[in-house]
Amino acid sequence: MTLLAQLSDTHFNLHARNSERVEQVMAYLTALPRRPDAILVTGDITDSGKTEEYEQALAALRTDIPLWVLPGNHDDRGALREVMLGQAASSEPINQKVRLDGLTLALLDSTVPGEGGGELDDDTFAWLTDLLRATPADHSVLVALHHPPVPMYSTVVDHMRLANPRWLEQIVAAEHRILGVLAGHTHTLGTTLFGGKPLVVAPSVSSLIGGAWEVGTPGELPIDYAPDPAVLLHVVEDGRLTTLLRPVPMGGRISVVSQ
Numbered sequence: 001m002t003l004l005a006q007l008s009d010t011h012f013n014l015h016a017r018n019s020e021r022v023e024q025v026m027a028y029l030t031a032l033p034r035r036p037d038a039i040l041v042t043g044d045i046t047d048s049g050k051t052e053e054y055e056q057a058l059a060a061l062r063t064d065i066p067l068w069v070l071p072g073n074h075d076d077r078g079a080l081r082e083v084m085l086g087q088a089a090s091s092e093p094i095n096q097k098v099r100l101d102g103l104t105l106a107l108l109d110s111t112v113p114g115e116g117g118g119e120l121d122d123d124t125f126a127w128l129t130d131l132l133r134a135t136p137a138d139h140s141v142l143v144a145l146h147h148p149p150v151p152m153y154s155t156v157v158d159h160m161r162l163a164n165p166r167w168l169e170q171i172v173a174a175e176h177r178i179l180g181v182l183a184g185h186t187h188t189l190g191t192t193l194f195g196g197k198p199l200v201v202a203p204s205v206s207s208l209i210g211g212a213w214e215v216g217t218p219g220e221l222p223i224d225y226a227p228d229p230a231v232l233l234h235v236v237e238d239g240r241l242t243t244l245l246r247p248v249p250m251g252g253r254i255s256v257v258s259q
């Protein structure tokens, strides 16, 4: 059994609130009797891609559990690379391979610099194809990216979803080792099928965005800062993906003023 924790949309913004929430989630994960084998943060690590925001993220996410981050539309490839990955500040897509025991994670960069919406470029397509070719036949595979590839009934992010989902959908449908696709961006838990496999969209640690049915007036943003942060625990065993949601209590603490 492999246990993977997924956080998303931490939106570090130099204020204390979002950092406290991430620290609470990390404290929960590190104190577990059976700790996750890896932790994944599916984008919008920072609110505006500043170096100082990544430094805040690095401090709050520090753990001895293997941890990976992938970029979202609020991130900056150069600053993320430099501060969080310890690499030169290139603006090339950040596609990353993670090998766990019997499980490969394909972390795709769906961001388009300067834009809210997502797209997977040709290099990323080639990168995923090569990765699958080099992946052991007995490995399960999870694909992760920031932008959901299908509408999630959100008036806030649906117009900024993945613009070119077709080739990814074909790969997911055709590749039996791919058990599912993990995403973020919508700031609420959502699941559906994509390429016939589970698509699991993680809640945000920082805020909750309600569905289209919560919008009373056109243009209203149904953003709720009160709910506790939550983390997904993905279990991969016997070629099956099982996902559980775990809210992490803040003890009634609501630091809305620091936003």
Ligand SMILES: [Fe+2]
Pocket (backbone or CB within 6 Å): 009, 011, 043, 044, 072, 074, 185, 186, 187, 204
């Ligand atoms: Fe976000």
Ligand SMILES: [Fe+2]
Pocket (backbone or CB within 6 Å): 044, 072, 073, 074, 146, 184, 185, 186
């Ligand atoms: Fe986003």
